Amino acid sequence: MYLEALALTQFRNFAQAKIEPGQTINLITGDNGSGKTSLLESIYCLGFGRSFRPGSYRQLIQHDQSRFTVFARVVEQSGQKHTVGYQRDDVGEVQLRIDSEKEKKFAALARMVPVQLMTPESTELVLGGPKQRRQFIDWGVFHVEHSFYSDWVNFSKILKQRNSLLKMRRFKNEHAYWDEQLASHGERIADYRESYIEGLSDYLSERLKTFLPQYEFTAVLKAGWDRSGTLLDALNKHQEQDLRYGHTTVGPHKAELRIQANGDDVKNILSRGQLKLLVAALKLVQGEYLQRQTGVQCIYLVDDIAAELDEHSQKKFCDALMASNSQVFVSAIDVGILAELFSSADIKMFHVEHGTVKEQ
Numbered sequence: 001m002y003l004e005a006l007a008l009t010q011f012r013n014f015a016q017a018k019i020e021p022g023q024t025i026n027l028i029t030g031d032n033g034s035g036k037t038s039l040l041e042s043i044y045c046l047g048f049g050r051s052f053r054p055g056s057y058r059q060l061i062q063h064d065q066s067r068f069t070v071f072a073r074v075v076e077q078s079g080q081k082h083t084v085g086y087q088r089d090d091v092g093e094v095q096l097r098i099d100s101e102k103e104k105k106f107a108a109l110a111r112m113v114p115v116q117l118m119t120p121e122s123t124e125l126v127l128g129g130p131k132q133r134r135q136f137i138d139w140g141v142f143h144v145e146h147s148f149y150s151d152w153v154n155f156s157k158i159l160k161q162r163n164s165l166l167k168m169r170r171f172k173n174e175h176a177y178w179d180e181q182l183a184s185h186g187e188r189i190a191d192y193r194e195s196y197i198e199g200l201s202d203y204l205s206e207r208l209k210t211f212l213p214q215y216e217f218t219a220v221l222k223a224g225w226d227r228s229g230t231l232l233d234a235l236n237k238h239q240e241q242d243l244r245y246g247h248t249t250v251g252p253h254k255a256e257l258r259i260q261a262n263g264d265d266v267k268n269i270l271s272r273g274q275l276k277l278l279v280a281a282l283k284l285v286q287g288e289y290l291q292r293q294t295g296v297q298c299i300y301l302v303d304d305i306a307a308e309l310d311e312h313s314q315k316k317f318c319d320a321l322m323a324s325n326s327q328v329f330v331s332a333i334d335v336g337i338l339a340e341l342f343s344s345a346d347i348k349m350f351h352v353e354h355g356t357v358k359e360q
């Protein structure tokens, strides 16, 4: 899929802005503080319902205004078009629209706008805690396996209930009911994740052979409990411990994806630039896998491509972005080397200046 039109109202420093992006490479240029990242952020909001930058949603609303709106016309692989709209006001009220109809669930919008983001901070995916990697896997599973979402929502609700009972030490009487529910959703979540990582692994190995050929990579998924037994058994076994800690210590919410290079944690072995290339590989293959499994193409948002990548690495990354045939939005201060890197692509250029954007 791709965005045929994007319109922002009172979003960050944009009072009103409209663009008609190209189907492949879109270069967004402008000085520091002009609004390049904000433009990418607005697209990200359609896919995630929140920003990738720290702070509250209120910071997305233009100063002295009371709401922001992001609107897009989405073209599916089949050629079918839909309009999607996301509005949020300063008291947190959210209005979602798909084809002018009100929509209650953000997941419906997210499904229509699969977005992958690369920023200089994206290395947190491998340097940060396991939650980042669980979110990475879950993005993929959510878009590939549609029944995952209801298991995930139910699991999260029950986990919250179970944890509050554990905290109040009122767990014992009710535990059988909660544990059975939690275990059945949890087992399914683990199965989905396992088969997703299994499917993704071949694509990842291939991509890493080009990106970082000097290393042998492995990606091992730990389910969050010992899967030689059931989750129900693990919950029973850890009940004393859970009561002591006041929360559930086993289950898919404790899953971890361990990525190693030459048998060592990538954190210990790769340079900053190599880590960025690894993360680029992870994000690219998620898009590739999504397309293979569902026929849907995701949108790549790339903020400041040059940061920490040498020219050789930038070329590998840009070549892979072009080969994906997906819609890509790349921000940079000036066109500089980007025009050369993307010279074989059909490029559309936009220039941002003080919250206004013009096609060039």
Ligand SMILES: Nc1ncnc2c1ncn2[C@@H]1O[C@H](COP(=O)(O)OP(=O)(O)OP(=O)(O)O)[C@@H](O)[C@H]1O
Pocket (backbone or CB within 6 Å): 011, 012, 013, 014, 030, 031, 032, 033, 034, 035, 036, 037, 038, 039, 058, 059, 060, 061, 062, 063, 333
């Ligand atoms: N809610 C808001 N209302 C109005 N202006 C805002 C709001 N939030 C941020 N800004 C301003 O919007 C401008 C654009 O920021 P943005 O991060 O998008 O710039 P950029 O072009 O990506 O800059 P850089 O090249 O430095 O990364 C900044 O000057 C910022 O102060």
